[in-house]
Amino acid sequence: MAITLTETAASRVEKFLANRGKGVGLRLGVKTTGCSGMAYTLEFVDDMQPEDVAFESHGVKVIVDPKSLVYIDGTELDFTKEGLNEGFKFNNPNVKDECGCGESFTV
Amino acid sequence: MALLQISEPGMSAAPHQHRLAVGIDLGTTNSLIATVRSGMSTVLQDDFGHALLPSVVRYMPNGDIVVGHEAQAHQSEDPINTITSVKRFMGRSLNDIANKAHIPYRFFEGTDSTTTRSLQLQTRAGLKTPVEISAEILKSLKARAEKSLGGELVGAVITVPAYFDDAQRQATKDAARLAGLNVLRLLNEPTAAAVAYGLDNAAEGTFVIYDLGGGTFDVSILRLSKGVFEVLATNGDAALGGDDFDHRIYCWVLDKVRENNANFSPLTEEDTRLLLTKARQAKEWLTDNFEAQIVCKLSNGTLVDVTLTASQLIEVTEHLVSKTLSPTRKAMRDAKLSIEDINGVVLVGGATRMPHIRHAVQEYFQQEPLTNLDPDKVVALGAAIQANILAGNKSDDDLLLLDVTPLSLGLETMGGLVEKVIHRNSTLPIARAQEFTTYKDGQTAMSVHVVQGERELVSDCRSLARFELRGIPPMAAGAARIRVTFTVDADGLLSVSAREQSTGIEAHIAVKPSYGLTEDEITSMLKASFNSAEEDKKARMLAEARVNAGAIISSVTAALAIDSKLISPAEVEAIELEINKLQQLTAANDATAINQAVDTLNHATEAFAAARMNASVSRALAGKSLENLDL
Numbered sequence: 001m002a003i004t005l006t007e008t009a010a011s012r013v014e015k016f017l018a019n020r021g022k023g024v025g026l027r028l029g030v031k032t033t034g035c036s037g038m039a040y041t042l043e044f045v046d047d048m049q050p051e052d053v054a055f056e057s058h059g060v061k062v063i064v065d066p067k068s069l070v071y072i073d074g075t076e077l078d079f080t081k082e083g084l085n086e087g088f089k090f091n092n093p094n095v096k097d098e099c100g101c102g103e104s105f106t107v
Numbered sequence: 108m109a110l111l112q113i114s115e116p117g118m119s120a121a122p123h124q125h126r127l128a129v130g131i132d133l134g135t136t137n138s139l140i141a142t143v144r145s146g147m148s149t150v151l152q153d154d155f156g157h158a159l160l161p162s163v164v165r166y167m168p169n170g171d172i173v174v175g176h177e178a179q180a181h182q183s184e185d186p187i188n189t190i191t192s193v194k195r196f197m198g199r200s201l202n203d204i205a206n207k208a209h210i211p212y213r214f215f216e217g218t219d220s221t222t223t224r225s226l227q228l229q230t231r232a233g234l235k236t237p238v239e240i241s242a243e244i245l246k247s248l249k250a251r252a253e254k255s256l257g258g259e260l261v262g263a264v265i266t267v268p269a270y271f272d273d274a275q276r277q278a279t280k281d282a283a284r285l286a287g288l289n290v291l292r293l294l295n296e297p298t299a300a301a302v303a304y305g306l307d308n309a310a311e312g313t314f315v316i317y318d319l320g321g322g323t324f325d326v327s328i329l330r331l332s333k334g335v336f337e338v339l340a341t342n343g344d345a346a347l348g349g350d351d352f353d354h355r356i357y358c359w360v361l362d363k364v365r366e367n368n369a370n371f372s373p374l375t376e377e378d379t380r381l382l383l384t385k386a387r388q389a390k391e392w393l394t395d396n397f398e399a400q401i402v403c404k405l406s407n408g409t410l411v412d413v414t415l416t417a418s419q420l421i422e423v424t425e426h427l428v429s430k431t432l433s434p435t436r437k438a439m440r441d442a443k444l445s446i447e448d449i450n451g452v453v454l455v456g457g458a459t460r461m462p463h464i465r466h467a468v469q470e471y472f473q474q475e476p477l478t479n480l481d482p483d484k485v486v487a488l489g490a491a492i493q494a495n496i497l498a499g500n501k502s503d504d505d506l507l508l509l510d511v512t513p514l515s516l517g518l519e520t521m522g523g524l525v526e527k528v529i530h531r532n533s534t535l536p537i538a539r540a541q542e543f544t545t546y547k548d549g550q551t552a553m554s555v556h557v558v559q560g561e562r563e564l565v566s567d568c569r570s571l572a573r574f575e576l577r578g579i580p581p582m583a584a585g586a587a588r589i590r591v592t593f594t595v596d597a598d599g600l601l602s603v604s605a606r607e608q609s610t611g612i613e614a615h616i617a618v619k620p621s622y623g624l625t626e627d628e629i630t631s632m633l634k635a636s637f638n639s640a641e642e643d644k645k646a647r648m649l650a651e652a653r654v655n656a657g658a659i660i661s662s663v664t665a666a667l668a669i670d671s672k673l674i675s676p677a678e679v680e681a682i683e684l685e686i687n688k689l690q691q692l693t694a695a696n697d698a699t700a701i702n703q704a705v706d707t708l709n710h711a712t713e714a715f716a717a718a719r720m721n722a723s724v725s726r727a728l729a730g731k732s733l734e735n736l737d738l
Contacts, residue, residue: 016113016145026113042111042119044116047116084153084251085254086144087110088112088113
């Protein structure tokens with residue numbers, strides 16, 4: 001399995017990284033908070049950790065720590081617009097249940 | 108599901124706790140709102156894709172309030188209820204408003220003439236203050252942001268011109284509060300522009316911000332040192348902007364039309380608006396093209412069809428460009444800088460897109476100005492970057508801090524006087540130290556009383572905190588060196604520490620100064636300090652004279668106790684008489700009399716002092732041979 005980006009998401013990430021001027025890639029992860037168990041995190045990466053797992057998708061380096069990977073393996077990250085809002089969206093096949101807003105989930 | 112943004116490493120927000128922060132450029136002509144998404148500052152657009160919100164508020168007959176393009180469209184048909192350029196009235200009183208005859212609004216001054224908020228405009232919705240009108244613009248921007256970001260805003264950074272005084276800044280803050288925005292900070296517009304270009308990442312430098320907006324021109328010279336921008340000079344022209352260029356083109360078109368039609372009838376209002384719009388479009392077109400065609404049909408049937416070339420545009424607007432250079436020169440002169448001192452020039456305002464303006468700026472400063480950001484958006488973009496940092500979305504070392512202290516901070520010295528350590532309007536964060544000493548021989552403790560205010564006497568200022576420094580080694584009065592350091596951090600949190608230099612003993616306290624006072628209190632305290640300057644000066648002189656008198660009395664008394672045998676009883680009596688006189692005078696309120704008595708006492712003790720000096724020299728020399736002396 002792997003973590004992938006849609007083409008739109010990849011081009012956005014590239015743009016944001018270029019604007020930021022530093023960073024080796026994008027980190028996807030989960031942390032255990034939120035109203036429904038787990039929450040996604042999405043961060044720029046300046047330093048990789050030795051245990052990190054790295055994927056490459058449309059030229060963007062995607063980095064995940066092994067603990068998070070079990071919850072989000074197979075995820076496709078998309079970039080979408082909803083009305084005036086825009087941002088990234090996790091399409092995670094492991095999810096059984098989400099909270100109403102989708103910011104946290106259980107597997 | 109919710110849409111996520113990329114955070115800085117380790118700064119991911121917990122669900123439902125995104126720290127959404129915005130930067131707002133509350134402009135005279137147009138306003139904008141921006142935010143940082145995935146590390147990138149972006150201006151937010153409305154449903155129709157407009158980034159600029161015209162700063163126009165219209166009070167409708169049905170009680171509704173409309174803001175922006177919709178309000179602007181009705182400006183000429185309903186001028187009294189359609190308020191434009193309200194920024195010019197912020198924090199102003201009726202007397203401050205120039206050219207009242209040319210402004211269509213009905214002004215009223217509130218009965219309470221002591222507050223700056225008393226200026227009001229009569230609209231069909233009743234009396235409205237500029238603060239309330241500005242709040243409508245801010246509400247509209249806030250709604251746009253909450254729709255775009257899908258959540259509540261934690262706060263906003265709002266930009267104000269560098270020359271805005273306290274009243275104008277306060278009015279801006281009040282407007283934000285009224286609109287339900289939490290103001291993280293007010294930021295100077297030129298500083299925001301510099302931040303947008305990342306100039307704050309440099310260690311230091313001097314930058315010029317050339318801001319030609321719709322109706323105003325501002326030039327500011329900023330110096331960056333240690334991450335803090337200091338405004339060295341500002342200048343400008345409150346009645347010069349991009350609109351004047353449109354007007355010049357409009358006049359040029361009319362001249363052309365008249366050349367061909369001798370019996371040209373006067374224009375209707377609609378024709379004027381149409382021609383002005385065409386003029387603006389031609390101006391914008393000429394930014395990237397050599398010639399622009401202006402074609403339209405006037406209401407009387409006349410067909411206008413003229414071609415404006417880039418060089419003709421330069422010709423008709425040349426004097427406007429040079430009008431911007433004279434304030435620029437003045438600002439440079441005020442800042443005492445020459446062209447070589449300038450490390451960068453930033454162009455702000457849509458009108459700076461015009462190539463001949465860029466050339467003029469480049470020629471004057473002998474360097475290419477920074478133009479790669481949209482000059483209309485640069486202020487909002489910078490404000491958003493600052494807001495993002497202040498909302499806690501970046502790590503602390505990125506913190507750029509540009510606030511100022513609203514009132515002076517100081518401490519109480521002998522006689523109930525205030526010694527100001529940090530003056531009002533100092534940029535935050537700040538640390539200032541000052542040395543103080545003991546007042547009495549053998550004094551082993553010192554009480555530090557921290558006060559805030561502009562007045563000279565402690566009783567007229569606000570007391571913030573008191574603490575004691577103990578364990579000062581016994582020394583003669585004036586010998587101890589106690590360094591008192593005032594530090595105000597970015598959030599206005601003041602800490603004061605006192606340290607005796609020889610032993611290193613220390614005491615400190617933390618206080619929260621500015622938030623202890625409401626804005627009203629701050630304003631009234633400032634006013635009081637202006638009104639009572641003379642009275643304060645007298646009080647200070649009296650208090651100083653008393654302190655002086657007290658010091659000399661105590662040192663003479665101490666000396667008499669030890670060495671009175673050195674002089675005759677008659678001399679002792681004479682000195683004691685003067686001491687008594689002085690003691691009585693200190694109880695009265697005449698500073699001059701006290702000072703005279705101090706002089707008399709000084710004079711009366713000259714012989715005594717000489718005798719003490721001789722005695723101590725002979726004590727020191729007694730029993731020592733010449734070669735053992737350290738001469």
